[in-house]
Amino acid sequence: MQKTPLYDRHVQLGAKLIDFGGWAMPVQYTNVIAEHRTTREAAGLFDICHMGEIDVKGPGAFALLQCVMSRNLEGQKIGQMKLSILPNRRGGIIDDLTIYKFSEDYYRLVTNAATKDKDLNWIRKIKDEKGFRSVELIDITEDTGKLDLQGPLSEQILQRIMKDPLTPLRYYCSMETKVLDAPAIVSRSGYTGEDGFEIYVSADKVGEVWDALLEAGRPAGIKPIGLGARDTLRLESGMMLYGNEMCETVSPFEVVYGWVTNLEKDFIGCDALMHQKREGVKKKLVGFEVEDRGIARHGYKVFKEGREIGEVTSGTFAPTLQKAIGLAFVPVECREPGTSIDIQIRDNFAKAQVVLLPFYKRKKK
Amino acid sequence: MAKENPADRKYSKEHEWAKDNGDGTVTMGITDYAQEMLTDIVYVELPAPGKKVRQMETLAVVESVKSVSDVYSPVSGEVTEVNQILENQPELINQDAFGKGWIAKIRMDNPAEMNNLMDAAGYTAFLKEVEH
Numbered sequence: 001m002q003k004t005p006l007y008d009r010h011v012q013l014g015a016k017l018i019d020f021g022g023w024a025m026p027v028q029y030t031n032v033i034a035e036h037r038t039t040r041e042a043a044g045l046f047d048i049c050h051m052g053e054i055d056v057k058g059p060g061a062f063a064l065l066q067c068v069m070s071r072n073l074e075g076q077k078i079g080q081m082k083l084s085i086l087p088n089r090r091g092g093i094i095d096d097l098t099i100y101k102f103s104e105d106y107y108r109l110v111t112n113a114a115t116k117d118k119d120l121n122w123i124r125k126i127k128d129e130k131g132f133r134s135v136e137l138i139d140i141t142e143d144t145g146k147l148d149l150q151g152p153l154s155e156q157i158l159q160r161i162m163k164d165p166l167t168p169l170r171y172y173c174s175m176e177t178k179v180l181d182a183p184a185i186v187s188r189s190g191y192t193g194e195d196g197f198e199i200y201v202s203a204d205k206v207g208e209v210w211d212a213l214l215e216a217g218r219p220a221g222i223k224p225i226g227l228g229a230r231d232t233l234r235l236e237s238g239m240m241l242y243g244n245e246m247c248e249t250v251s252p253f254e255v256v257y258g259w260v261t262n263l264e265k266d267f268i269g270c271d272a273l274m275h276q277k278r279e280g281v282k283k284k285l286v287g288f289e290v291e292d293r294g295i296a297r298h299g300y301k302v303f304k305e306g307r308e309i310g311e312v313t314s315g316t317f318a319p320t321l322q323k324a325i326g327l328a329f330v331p332v333e334c335r336e337p338g339t340s341i342d343i344q345i346r347d348n349f350a351k352a353q354v355v356l357l358p359f360y361k362r363k364k365k
Numbered sequence: 366m367a368k369e370n371p372a373d374r375k376y377s378k379e380h381e382w383a384k385d386n387g388d389g390t391v392t393m394g395i396t397d398y399a400q401e402m403l404t405d406i407v408y409v410e411l412p413a414p415g416k417k418v419r420q421m422e423t424l425a426v427v428e429s430v431k432s433v434s435d436v437y438s439p440v441s442g443e444v445t446e447v448n449q450i451l452e453n454q455p456e457l458i459n460q461d462a463f464g465k466g467w468i469a470k471i472r473m474d475n476p477a478e479m480n481n482l483m484d485a486a487g488y489t490a491f492l493k494e495v496e497h
Contacts, residue, residue: 031404032430228431293452295408295428317407317430324408346410346426 004049005145005203006210013224020227021114023050028226035229036319039192040362043151044225045213048198049206051146052116054123055138056107064132065099065107068123070252070269072262076101081172081187084260085252086119087269091276092248095119096240096257100174100187108185110198112242116141126268145206149213150196150225150233152362157217158186158197161209166197179209191230193237194362235325236318238287238358244298245285245313245327251276254329255285256357283310284335287357288343290324292350296343302328303342303349309334312343318359325359326352367492368397371463375439375479376488377421382463383439383482386470391479393439394467395427398492400459403429409455411447412469418442420478425468427458436468440478446470 001024010017015026026047028035038044056065065073071084078101086094095115100108111119116139124137149158155166164177166186174187182205190196201209214222231241238256240246245255252261253276263274290296296315301308315326326343334341339354370376374384380399383391400406410426418424424438447469451457458466473479483491 027431028404033405033407036430232430293408294410295433297433317428319430 002050004047005206006047006049009207009210010047010224015224015226018227020050021112023113025050026224026226028228029224032226032228032232033319035223035225036232038221038223039151039194039225039229039233040320041152042221042223043149043153043157043196043217044192044223044229045210045217046148046150046225046230047210048146048148049144049203050113052109052111052113052119052139052141053144053146053200054109054111054116054120055136055140056109056123057105057136057138059105059134060132061105061107061135064123064127064130064135066265066267067130068126068268069099070257070261070267070273071099072265073099073101074265078103079173079175081174081189082260085246085257086122087252087261087267087273088122088248089269089272090249091251091269091272093242093246093250093252093255093257094122094248096242096246098189100185102176110146115242143203145201145203145209147199147201147206147210147213148190148192148196149199150190150192150194152195153217153220153222154194154196157213157220157222158199160216161212162186180205180212182209184209191239192233193239193358193360194233231314232316232319235314235316235327236320236358236360238327238360240285240327241314251281253277253281254283280332282332283329284332285313285327286330286335286354287359288326288328288341288352289355289359290326290343290350290352292348292352294343294345294348294350295324296326296328296345296350296352301344302330303344304330304334304340309341320360330354367401368463370396370398370485370488372485375482375484376491377437377439377482378491379421379437381437381439383471383479385476385479389476390445390470390472391440391442392467392470393424395436395458395462396488397462400462400466403427403432403434404459405429406455406458409451409458409468411449411451412444414444414447416444418444418471420481427455438471439482440471441474442471443474444469445472
């Protein structure tokens, strides 16, 4: 199993470690509910070094990305981030990722951990096919440390260990800066539904930054947070997870990614997706709340009037909302909020209701 | 650290405890070690009173935020009572696995089955083994 530069720290903190896409990662340090609450109420620090980073550099970088990404990057300003999917030729999802823009021909892709290699291979293949000779694709995952600092007190904590002011940094924007004295990229973004930051420093500095954040955040109640709470936080906020909600045979129109699929531009998979949009999709990802007792989990079957109609992709007990929630694929005719569905939980059928996403939305200041 | 395993009861390798009530019934639950492994228990699926189970058959289901775990019956018999409070306060198992977090009472078919279970010292030694 691969280890992040923070592995020894996790062991020392008494984390329960699991195999996550080939990486030994902390699933929890104390327990999921406590870590979830800490992130919603104060601040949580996440080791995200396992995620992939690919730099796309050189003349033609923009044109190559326009060609492989579903998102139209036309208006993207320097410092702005964009969420996109990387579609295959049939319009299925190879990965969902964020695209940072550092200059006119310098971009960074931040990918899921388990998908990084196939993303890189795919983009490389298209680069060769289309003859983007001057574009460099550089896998910087191993040299890059990534920390997510999430929660309402994140800004004041991070500000204590860096000079550049964070307040002007807007949502989904990044800046080149220094954290401690390490060159860093900091963006206001994340995967929890809270205000917060994604911090990139070199792998050999990430331990120092981790320690400094835990120290600087101690009065505010910062805690290290495992992947268990990362999953409940993202699900409460209605965010999807590659491998659960998305795969190579699922289209962005079937999940909640129609908005990152810009058919007005030409890209790989565009024709298939255009066709799909015209014909309409048959199934759709929806949020649901379980009304009976019980917790729906990944893979549980969805029924309506005794007939099997779909499957749960993610499900959990939501610590902030104090109820069982989840995401499921259902036929489009069952997508409307308020629709009653039944979920098979072992030998029982639990009543559930389709609801609008997200389940949880933070109060804006 | 897990609490000490009380000497007044028997233990299974699946981390259930059974306490002989002296009237032909046992009270059962999961051990403190088990609740510590599960952490944050948020749901307990209790058996219906009257349900008949065999020793080490699934009796209940305990869910934490992340996982679903079967709870096995430490003895064969009939469920006479379940701890209804767990329906609204499943965290009682985390707080007091050997006491208020009990799961069910079972009328034993064959009290000799208790001999298949470990005593507290045996279970404590068993835990040391599994934790190596």
